[in-house]
Amino acid sequence: MRAGRGSVPPTDGRAGRPRGRAAELGARLRRLRAGAEERFPVITRLTSHLIAVNLLDSATRLAAQVFLTAVPLLFVVASFAPQGVRKEIVSSLHDVFGINGSSDQELKKVFEADPANLQQSAGAVSSLMVLLSATACSRAMQRLCQRAWRLPGASARIAAWRWLVWIAAWLVILALLGPLRTGFGVGAWLGVPLLLVTQVSVWWWTQHLLLAARVPWLPLLPGALLTGVALTTLSVVAKLYVPSALNRSLDRYGSLGAVFTVLSWLIGLCVVIAAGITAGAVIAREPAVSRHLGSPEQSNSP
Incomplete structure (x- = not known):
């Protein structure tokens, strides 16, 4: 007998099979996640803490402050620094980013210009304003460290001088990055380990300084190690990506x-x-690690 127009054709269960497999796969993934959270609770705590810190928002704000305040400060320093210091800064930028071609020419226009013209362009009042504005970068980094450790903000009286010291220290480190990377002329086999040790030390000291010594030194070491290793790796990758991307952008879209x-x-x-x-x-702050490092107890502060 023929089926009528409004009748539903019989099914053999094939349409339901993909749904059943998807449901089974979803259940299996949930079981795996629950097992991983039970065996490695640090993953759950890390994920929730990254969300609480608002990772991308904090990083974007910090990058904006670096670009808007620290980069102009670098130009001001170049206008007043001796010729030797300016050459070291240019050498460091070349070694770290592998700058060449069009971007190299633009860089030389700034750092190899006549110091008198640079100083006249910058001016004493403008230079002072740039220096004070650069502390916004220090404050952004300080807020990041405080959020990571769930500490309240330090008073301005305690923190103000630390902002200036942090900026000054990073200017010195930037001038030394080039020689460090080349192992002071010995070679990369010595330069990369020196760069790694420097990065770890700097980020260890940065946390201690900007947290106003409210966290002991040892608990700050894991963050310094992770950050130092990651940035050293990125400094190697930068020479493969940044020069071509920067020159391509300059050629196509200009400044x-x-x-x-x-x-x-x-x-x-x-x-x-x-x-x-x-x-x-x-x-x-993991129990197994905290016992050895003497980490402070978890705070409920945002």
């Missing part, structure tokens, strides 16, 4: 293209920094 490329790279660096410091704070 505006270079701005987007540099800002994108800064955001990537700041995401790595934020993730490293936050993960280090979580690891340092």
Whole structure:
């Protein structure tokens, strides 16, 4: 007998099989996640803490402050620094990012210009304003460290001088990155380990300084190690990616293209920094690790 127009054709269960497999796969994934959370609770705590810190938002704000305040400060320092210091800064930027071609020419326009013209362009009042504005970068980094460790903000009286010291220290480190990377002329086999030790030391000291010594030294070590290793790795990757991307942006879109490329790279660096410091704070408070490092108890402060 023929089926009527409104009748539903019989099914053999094939349509329900994909749904059943999907449901089974979903149940299996939930069981795996529950098992992983039970065996490795640090993963759950790290994920929730990264969400609480608002990783991408913190990293983007930090990158914006670096670009808007620290980069102009670098130009001001170049205008007043001796010729030898300016050459070291240019050498460091070349070694770290592998700058060449069009971007190298633009860099030389700034750092190899006549110092008198640079000083006249900057001016004493403008230089002072740039220096004070650069502390916004220090404050953004301080807020990141405080969120990672769930500490309240330090008073301005205690923190103000630390902002300036942190900026000054990073300017010195930037001038030394080139010689460090080459092992002071010995070679990369010595330079990369020296760079790694320097990065770990700097981020260890950065946390202690900007947290106003409210966290002991040892609990800060995991975050310093994670951040130092990640940034050293990125410094190697930078020479493979940044030069071509920067030159391509300059050739196609001019200075505006270079701005987007540099800002994108800064955001990537700041995401790595934020993730490293936050993960280090979580690891340092794990019971098995905390017993050895003497980590402070978890605070409920945001």
